[in-house]
Amino acid sequence: MRILTVVKQVPDSNATIKVKGDGSGIETAGLKTVCDPFDEFGVELAVQTREKRSDVDEVVVICLGDDSASGVLRTALAMGADRAIHVNDPKFESMNELFDAWVLAEAIKKDEKGFDLIVCGKHNIDLDSGAVGPALAEFLNVPHVGAVQGLEIADDGSSLTARRRIEGAEEVVECSMPALLTIEKGLVEPRYPSLPNLMKAKKKPVEVLTSADISDADASTAGTDLVSISPPPPRPECKMIEGEPEEMARELVKLLREEAKVV
Amino acid sequence: MEPVDPYDFFRFRDNLTEDERQVQDTVARFVDDRVLPTIAEYFERDEFPRELIQEIAELGLLGCNLEGYGCGGLNHVCYGLTCMELERGDSGIRSFVSVQGSLCMWPIHTYGTEDQKQRWLPGMAKGELIGCFGLTEPDGGSDPGTMKTFAKKDGDDWVINGAKMWITNGCLADVAIVWAETDDGVRGFLVEKGMSGYSTREIKRKFSLRASVTSELFFENVRVPDANRLPEAKGLAGPLGCLTQARFGICWGVIGPAIACFREALEYSKVRVLFGSPLSHKQAIQLRLAEMSRQITMAQLLALQLGRMKDDKVMHHTQVSMAKWNNCRMAIDLCREARDLLGASGITVEFSPIRHMLNLESVITYEGTETIHQLAVARELTGAAAF
Numbered sequence: 001m002r003i004l005t006v007v008k009q010v011p012d013s014n015a016t017i018k019v020k021g022d023g024s025g026i027e028t029a030g031l032k033t034v035c036d037p038f039d040e041f042g043v044e045l046a047v048q049t050r051e052k053r054s055d056v057d058e059v060v061v062i063c064l065g066d067d068s069a070s071g072v073l074r075t076a077l078a079m080g081a082d083r084a085i086h087v088n089d090p091k092f093e094s095m096n097e098l099f100d101a102w103v104l105a106e107a108i109k110k111d112e113k114g115f116d117l118i119v120c121g122k123h124n125i126d127l128d129s130g131a132v133g134p135a136l137a138e139f140l141n142v143p144h145v146g147a148v149q150g151l152e153i154a155d156d157g158s159s160l161t162a163r164r165r166i167e168g169a170e171e172v173v174e175c176s177m178p179a180l181l182t183i184e185k186g187l188v189e190p191r192y193p194s195l196p197n198l199m200k201a202k203k204k205p206v207e208v209l210t211s212a213d214i215s216d217a218d219a220s221t222a223g224t225d226l227v228s229i230s231p232p233p234p235r236p237e238c239k240m241i242e243g244e245p246e247e248m249a250r251e252l253v254k255l256l257r258e259e260a261k262v263v
Numbered sequence: 264m265e266p267v268d269p270y271d272f273f274r275f276r277d278n279l280t281e282d283e284r285q286v287q288d289t290v291a292r293f294v295d296d297r298v299l300p301t302i303a304e305y306f307e308r309d310e311f312p313r314e315l316i317q318e319i320a321e322l323g324l325l326g327c328n329l330e331g332y333g334c335g336g337l338n339h340v341c342y343g344l345t346c347m348e349l350e351r352g353d354s355g356i357r358s359f360v361s362v363q364g365s366l367c368m369w370p371i372h373t374y375g376t377e378d379q380k381q382r383w384l385p386g387m388a389k390g391e392l393i394g395c396f397g398l399t400e401p402d403g404g405s406d407p408g409t410m411k412t413f414a415k416k417d418g419d420d421w422v423i424n425g426a427k428m429w430i431t432n433g434c435l436a437d438v439a440i441v442w443a444e445t446d447d448g449v450r451g452f453l454v455e456k457g458m459s460g461y462s463t464r465e466i467k468r469k470f471s472l473r474a475s476v477t478s479e480l481f482f483e484n485v486r487v488p489d490a491n492r493l494p495e496a497k498g499l500a501g502p503l504g505c506l507t508q509a510r511f512g513i514c515w516g517v518i519g520p521a522i523a524c525f526r527e528a529l530e531y532s533k534v535r536v537l538f539g540s541p542l543s544h545k546q547a548i549q550l551r552l553a554e555m556s557r558q559i560t561m562a563q564l565l566a567l568q569l570g571r572m573k574d575d576k577v578m579h580h581t582q583v584s585m586a587k588w589n590n591c592r593m594a595i596d597l598c599r600e601a602r603d604l605l606g607a608s609g610i611t612v613e614f615s616p617i618r619h620m621l622n623l624e625s626v627i628t629y630e631g632t633e634t635i636h637q638l639a640v641a642r643e644l645t646g647a648a649a650f
Contacts, residue, residue, distance in 0.1 A: 029265050030265045030266075030268070071281070071285065074285065075285075191321075192289060192292065192293050192318075192321075192322055193289060194321060194322050194323040195286055195289065195290075195322060195323035195324065195327055195335050195337060195341070195345075196323045196335045196336070196337075197323070198282070198285050198286065198289060199282065199335075199336070199337070202282070
């Protein structure tokens with residue numbers, strides 16, 4: 001069995017995001033980035049699957065991103081992936097998850113042996129559209145189960161049973177393999193890469209693919225166009241009401257009626 | 264120009280290699296996720312978080328800058344960065360790692376026989392075996408030359424009598440590196456848990472390093488085979504060599520609490536409104552924040568240069584003394600200042616300055632007090648020892 005795990009470099013959730021002046025994107029200079037936490041679940045799942053089973057030949061990690069994304073690949077390699085594919089070309093920079101999925105699919109198709117299991121995060125915390133996983137499954141023509149919280153793979157590796165939580169119930173899905181899963185929080189707890197493994201990860205192979213390797217890389221697929229990004233409006237100033245409880249309540253009702261116009 | 268990072272004012276991180284940055288980020292994340300959420304409670308309960316030992320070992324932090332025997336083989340700057348991040352969590356956690364790596368694994372690695380290395384180091388790197396370091400005695404820390412613990416040769420064995428005090432990890436330890444006077448000068452011995460006549464007692468009721476085990480060690484006719492002596496350690500240079508390693512880690516470590524306290528003080532000053540405007544808009548507060556930033560910056564650059572010298576094998580122990588003196592003084596003053604700046608909030612367990620400030624009372628004292636390091640630097644300058 002061969003497992004592929006898809007990772008993306010995203011801004012650290014604690015970082016302060018600054019929108020570019022022209023609204024075309026966000027400022028990346030000085031921005032702290034990390035491996036998407038949902039994608040890390042995928043890497044952990046892949047590594048744990050290999051640890052549990054004797055039939056996993058290879059765990060490969062793939063990332064679409066610029067030079068700085070190599071740190072994310074190294075983290076995944078230090079967690080236990082065997083080798084990496086870095087899809088890196090200025091032509092592939094986009095804010096369109098469908099296009100990202102298409103580029104990833106073309107890169108994956110170049111691997112002759114193919115993959116039995118492909119895992120992605122449920123969504124990425126940057127653009128938050130959750131489109132990469134399902135779109136990638138579509139481009140690769142494999143079944144997809146989203147937001148997986150429980151997983152059993154058949155002993156012969158031909159099928160899997162995935163559990164996912166839906167409104168008020170749990171859904172159990174059986175699916176033939178190869179298949180693509182997107183992973184929800186709670187299925188696995190990602191490990192910290194140990195410091196010696198971080199050093200060893202440097203020696204693991206990283207294959208770089210550019211637009212020269214991916215046919216018709218200029219082809220634009222149907223998808224979304226990012227029109228603009230703008231920061232959320234500043235929070236209006238908080239008004240503190242002071243006085244005795246009765247006075248405060250009276251004042252609050254008055255403001256709700258006259259200023260906020262909600263009662 | 265992009266704005267300056269308040270916690271890395273002089274782009275100290277630019278001078279780190281990609282490896283070093285990844286090491287720092289990995290340990291930082293571990294500290295954020297696993298140490299910070301619970302450490303204040305451990306401190307309050309006067310308890311060392313023992314369950315972290317395994318996780319720290321799995322990260323590869325124990326003896327990470329030693330080669331072979333299951334150790335990490337990282338450079339000394341990486342070791343410094345791990346100390347800095349761990350101590351940003353709590354000095355007790357960093358102390359545990361310092362003692363295990365620098366004070367126990369390092370002397371076995373440096374002064375020990377091949378058998379001793381094989382027997383102890385892999386298990387210590389995995390956190391399965393814990394060590395402690397017995398040099399300080401009840402009657403004196405700064406003057407180890409007067410130690411009373413004595414090891415007498417008896418056939419092929421040694422018989423040790425005496426006591427050690429203020430020993431981090433003492434009650435946890437499977438092996439104690441014990442320094443004792445002999446007829447031939449100071450020697451180091453591996454005293455094992457369970458050896459007849461060897462006992463330990465925890466020192467409680469501390470106001471500092473509460474999330475760390477501090478102990479007394481007692482030796483009453485403890486019979487130790489010569490195979491447990493560290494053959495390459497001769498005289499006081501043996502234990503002092505260990506201390507240089509651990510002090511190196513402290514020089515880096517204390518930057519962690521300084522940054523943690525500065526961050527809380529800076530954030531608090533921006534939201535705390537007094538007399539109609541945030542504290543951060545007032546000159547008196549601004550001067551103090553600018554001073555904190557200046558102090559941290561100098562300590563970062565000093566630590567980095569010290570680390571580069573150590574990696575280049577040109578570091579002198581007096582340079583470690585100067586850095587320990589400077590950086591501990593910087594950290595304790597800064598944490599006290601941050602405690603003050605937080606007003607009444609600063610005395611609660613909800614904020615870190617008072618915990619760090621209390622911990623640093625130990626850190627500025629152990630492994631050479633400030634005065635001892637000042638005198639060590641002055642001895643280097645003048646050629647005259649004036650201890």
